[in-house]
Amino acid sequence: MTAAVLADFGSTFTKITLVELGSGRLISTAQSPTTATSDVMLGFHAALRQATAGLETPVEIGPKRAASSAAGGLRVAAVGLIEDLTAAVARQAALNAGAKVGLVLHGNLTTEDRQALRDYDPEVILFCGGTDGGQEQRVLANATAIADAVDAHVIVACNTRIAEAVAAVLSAAGGHVEVVTNVMPRIGAVDIEPARAAISEAFVRHVIRGKGLTEAPEFFRDVIMPTPEAVLQATRLLAEINGGVAILDIGGATTDVHTVTKNPGSGPGIEGPLVPVLPVLRSVQGDLGLRSNAISVLETDNEWLNERNDPGTLREAAEMRSETPDFTARTPSEWQVDEALATSCAHHALRRHCGTLLVTSSPGRPARISADGPDLRELPLLVGTGGILVRSPQAESVLSEAISRCESRSLVPRRPRIAIDRDYILAAAGLLADIDRDAAARLARHALAGSENTRRPLQT
Amino acid sequence: MTDIDLRSLLPDGLPDGREAVEEGKAIGRKLDRAPSMYLEEKGFRSEMQYRLHAREQGIPSTCMNIGLATWAETREAMGLIYEDALRRGVRPPDRFNLLAERRMGLPKELRASAPQETGPALWTEQDWWELTHTVPMQPESADNSIGGPGSLDNVVDALSVGVTYVGTFSQYSWRWPYWDDEVAQTMAFLKAVGVLAGVRSEGVCFDTYLEDGYPGVFRDYANYVGWAMLERFIARDLCGAEFSISWGGLTTDPVTKSALTLALNDVNEGVPNAFVQGDTIGNTSDIEGNFAVMSSDVLFMKLLDRKYRLGGAPIAVPVTETERIPTWQEVSAVQAVSRRLDPYAEMVAPTIDWAHIEALRDTLLAGGRRFFENAKTTLRAAGIGLEDPARVLFVLRRLGAHACEELFGAGDVDPAYPGGRRPVLETDLVRQTMRERTRLLANLSVREEDPRLIGRKVVVSSTDVHEFAEFLLVSTLEAVGADVTDFGINRDPEDIVKVAVETAAEAVVVTTHNGVARSFATKLSDELRKAGMAETKIYMGGVLNEDVDGSEIPIDVRGDLARIGVSTPGGIEQLIGEIGAHERRAAPA
Known part of the structure; x- marks a missing residue:
């Protein structure tokens, strides 16, 4: 039996998943603390030993693929011209590449913007602006404004007509610059895939080399994407099988939502946002997490949480969690707190990710009905993942409750099948797709089939 | 639904x-x-x-x-x-x-x-x-x-x-x-x-x-x-x-x-x-x-x-x-x-x-029934109900014709069609618009090409739901070689300006029929100026009036538009002439 080795170098743990090639059968999983400060391969091998120890049938180690979010993951700054046009598209391209996008610059860039870029110190800059054949002067001026601000890998995805000139400006100060297709070639058209692929490639070829994680060449050979991108790949796989899916990844610091749907628009009679909604979307709620951001969750969802829990006890529990990132719930009351916070994370993350229907009217004019994000009401499947959620006995109820709390204007999935990634293997499935897509699909399907199906309609 | x-x-x-x-x-x-x-x-x-x-x-x-x-x-x-x-x-x-x-x-x-x-x-x-x-x-x-x-x-x-x-x-x-x-x-x-x-x-x-x-x-x-x-x-x-x-x-x-x-x-x-x-x-x-x-x-x-x-x-x-x-x-x-x-x-x-x-x-009846059922389903689900005629009438009035057709329409959903639905049977009014487009394009094809229009960057939009006028404008300007951004209907001035910046528009053409010509033009002009696009020329057409407090009949505001610097050509052919004649900037803004 030959096993694919799928590794995820996380910020806290390095996880190994062994999957039988061909069948996609899960063989084993194991994890060990990430050894980022010494050599990440130490943690990798420790986890691999655990994964292979005690197997009834010995395995031959086959191809390896890995994702990494160690040492801060992938830090990207997005630059565009108009905040809700090219800047918004740039941000989404970076998010879809699995990046953290801690800085978005737009408008006519100033010295303050240049300083903000220095302070953020991104590993990659995605530089956008102007439709093809459109704005040139301001985009070139923006390139000049930030030309040598930081030593980052720059991806130019702006007005094609001046892209080479922009690249020349940005590379004059040294550093690697590459040109890809404009993310917004014309108004109403969005094409983020080339930029997204370039960011992912930049991560693999350049960024992880700069993190000092190891000297081992196999690490650089096997790491093929940032961790969130592995989950997004798994989302695409599940969407092919199910006709659309949302994956909710509730972590210690953030809650990520990945959705893939064929038709994210709301249909006739409803105006969409200025930039067409993308069928593949990732959003990151940087204030919603079960450990380092537990206090932030409490503050975000104060009323709902305090109605259901003793406020004093809850506050204490949240403070403890924020100070103890590796806290693991063991008692029923500890699980209750985790589940309550997870419900809040899931509810707000989904609500923010999906669009809302707005009905506005003014005297003498027809009403306008508009959606400000993707319409995911018909999404058939919602999957929960994340190290804490997958171990919760009430994980399905957490997601059910999160949806049923949403108001009727929200475009969250209404009646999805709910499944939990109990084996915590979705990222592994996303990696396996690079080796054997069919096996990856079987792995993903099987992993979710084992979880309880809950269908609770959205209360309106 | x-x-x-x-x-x-x-x-x-x-x-x-x-x-x-x-x-x-x-x-x-x-x-x-x-x-x-x-x-x-x-x-x-x-x-x-x-x-x-x-x-x-x-x-x-x-x-x-x-x-x-x-x-x-x-x-x-x-x-x-x-x-x-x-x-x-x-x-x-x-x-x-x-x-x-x-x-x-x-x-x-x-x-x-x-x-x-x-x-x-x-x-x-x-x-x-x-x-x-x-x-x-x-x-x-x-x-x-x-x-x-x-x-x-x-x-x-x-x-x-x-x-x-x-x-x-x-x-x-x-x-x-x-x-x-x-x-x-x-x-x-x-x-x-x-x-x-x-x-x-x-x-x-x-x-x-x-x-x-x-x-x-x-x-x-x-x-x-x-x-x-x-x-x-x-x-x-x-x-x-x-x-x-x-x-x-x-x-x-x-x-x-x-x-x-x-x-x-x-x-x-x-x-x-x-x-x-x-x-x-x-x-x-x-x-x-x-x-x-x-x-x-x-x-x-x-x-x-x-x-x-x-x-x-x-x-x-x-x-x-x-x-x-x-x-x-x-x-x-x-x-x-x-x-x-x-x-x-x-x-x-x-x-x-x-x-x-x-x-x-029979085809029309089948389609009509679909529309009717869609309307009833939507009104029920929207919390309006189907019992009180005042509620039903009021909501239909507020939605307006286009929203009603798009929401309840009999045709299959198809984003390739205006309004997002493929018509069961297209109306003669739509066909007439297409014929008018053909006539306009035919007239243009026998004119001498105006090189001043080639590549001229123009954003076209409508302040309201009048898509036919907007459609004719886009078609005609594209036919004479302009680089046209079709920004659609129901647009606000702020969004038009955002698009004008990204596309480096030299002209913005707005068609309007809902009594907002002056206020819209004023806001558009101000926003263009704030965005550093003051040289982008505004052209307006349609029904150039404004609903004004104290006057029960909308007032003609062409004089006001001219004072703001907005041009109001009498028709599409005149519009083309004026755009061509407008002096081009040496370099895009």
Whole structure:
């Protein structure tokens, strides 16, 4: 039996998943603390030993693929011209590449913007602006404004007509610059895939080399994407099988939502946002997490949480969690707190990710009905993942409750099948797709089939 | 189906429409009603009853529209037309729609103080009496009768003197100057419908004219049928009034018109519809040639009527109508032609194979049912319900025509089509727009190419839902080589500026029809300046007026636009000339 080795170098743990090639059968999983400060391969091998120890049938180690979010993951700054046009598209391209996008610059860039870029110190800059054949002067001026601000890998995805000139400006100060297709070639058209692929490639070829994680060449050979991108790949796989899916990844610091749907628009009679909604979307709620951001969750969802829990006890529990990132719930009351916070994370993350229907009217004019994000009401499947959620006995109820709390204007999935990634293997499935897509699909399907199906309609 | 909460469109404290209807019924039941001259002559209590008799006997009916500058002139014309028909040896028209002055839509106590517009107004009991007792032609109180805040006054006056088809449901979506109270308008409307419900057993009918309402801008004929079902549901099922579905002015294809007339007859379960309006879009400035349009249109309606015993009344459109208000002689002439077509209809009707038209009718009915079900489902799911006619009417009014067609439409969802649906049967208005586009492009192709237009960066959009104008602008500018960004309809100034920046637009072209020209242009100009795009030239076209407090009629603001620096070319061809002539910047902004 030959096993694919799928590794995820996380910020806290390095996880190994062994999957039988061909069948996609899960063989084993194991994890060990990430050894980022010494050599990440130490943690990798420790986890691999655990994964292979005690197997009834010995395995031959086959191809390896890995994702990494160690040492801060992938830090990207997005630059565009108009905040809700090219800047918004740039941000989404970076998010879809699995990046953290801690800085978005737009408008006519100033010295303050240049300083903000220095302070953020991104590993990659995605530089956008102007439709093809459109704005040139301001985009070139923006390139000049930030030309040598930081030593980052720059991806130019702006007005094609001046892209080479922009690249020349940005590379004059040294550093690697590459040109890809404009993310917004014309108004109403969005094409983020080339930029997204370039960011992912930049991560693999350049960024992880700069993190000092190891000297081992196999690490650089096997790491093929940032961790969130592995989950997004798994989302695409599940969407092919199910006709659309949302994956909710509730972590210690953030809650990520990945959705893939064929038709994210709301249909006739409803105006969409200025930039067409993308069928593949990732959003990151940087204030919603079960450990380092537990206090932030409490503050975000104060009323709902305090109605259901003793406020004093809850506050204490949240403070403890924020100070103890590796806290693991063991008692029923500890699980209750985790589940309550997870419900809040899931509810707000989904609500923010999906669009809302707005009905506005003014005297003498027809009403306008508009959606400000993707319409995911018909999404058939919602999957929960994340190290804490997958171990919760009430994980399905957490997601059910999160949806049923949403108001009727929200475009969250209404009646999805709910499944939990109990084996915590979705990222592994996303990696396996690079080796054997069919096996990856079987792995993903099987992993979710084992979880309880809950269908609770959205209360309106 | 879309699930939207539309309750926010309802005003606080909207009274229960069912109570208004009941109040109206009580008024109707107590009303003293005199028969009209026409009905006395025919020996029937109501026009509908006569029509039922006439269709059984194969007696064709005809209708005309009349509304001269004043009631006195209109009354005189009625008499002259009647006499002229007799002189010509034809039966005079059976009925007419009074095209009353707009003030008639207001409550009586407000009419005198509103500015006079053109058209007959009935001020006194004597005026109303003369409506039905000048000549034996049956009037319908149609324009500015039921629909506005004066609905109750008008329906009582009309019924009292022997009018038995009273319109017009579709005009509920209209606005009247000097009146902003939509709640009061809705209640007056529903009371008036209640009055009609109260006398339903006497053969009184509530009429609509589809093209005066939302269907007049629909892209799909199946949605016409669906909208008719919806109006009928409100009038008949919710309010209890008998209903009539008149339609027809914006359709020129006789096959389509026949199929749709049959479909609407089915919708109304054989209740004779008041009239079928003649084709008003097929005419050109060739006056004699327009006789062909009129004759073809009326002949088909007569053939249909003869074959299917509809009991309808086609309106022959005067051949000068596109050029000016027709004289009474011109109205009379086409009425005579209409009567002269009867023997031809009799000869030809039995020979026609109607299968194709019947199949088209069935397709339209199926589509109409889809529209109707979509409307009901949406209204239920939106928290509006289907019980209180005030709630239903109000939300439909607030949504507007385009939103209703897009939300409820019969066509399959297809983003490639305007409005996001593939039409079951595209309307003649859409086809006409496409022909106009072809004409414009053909004219341009024989012009010498203007190199100043090549690559000129232009953003085109509309402030409202008028997509046809926007579509023609985009097509034409693309055809002359401009680099066009089609930014669509319902756009705000701020968003246009965002697009102008990203595209480095040299010109912004805006079409507007919703009374916001000046405020929109001012905001657009300011935002362009703030964004450092002051050199981007603004062009505006459409209906260049502004709704202004203190003036009940929108004011023309072309002077103000010029002062802001906005150009207002008279047409698309002029626009192209001006864009080409505008000095180009040395380098894009």
